[in-house]
Amino acid sequence: MTTFNNHLPLTGSVPQVRRAQGALAGIADNAYLRLFAVVVAIAAGAAALIIGIGFLLDIVVPVIFADELRALAALFPQTVG
Template identity: 70%
Template sequence: MTTLSHHLPATGSVPTVERAQGALTTVAANAYLRLFAVVMVIAAGAAALILAIALLLDLVVPIVFANEIHALAALFPQTAG
């Protein structure tokens, strides 16, 4: 017995199920939205880096120079009277 003569009964087309697309699927399908998402992630990282550097300087400068006035005088000696 061979399987060459066996056929599935013709019942018509099989219905396809449409899947709902989530936000990430929609973004991944559109090149402009992907570019926008990448730019937003880079901008958020840059903003976080700037805030971290500002916070670090705000914490370290008073410890090293005792206060901000002495720090400014040490960093810019030409302005110190």
């Protein structure tokens, strides 16, 4: 059993103190905003991965084949005429 959302019943006139909430606390309270934040983070990670793979191929392929045109000819031999 967890202690999340378990509140003691109020007896008498006990004042409720509400905490000041910042932007992140406001997002943490809303399930839809949390889901949106997770989807945005996953999309940003995927975009960074694709860009990283592109840069890696742009650097590694010419090093292996010494020239980009020869690299394309080696990778796609059926297009060379």
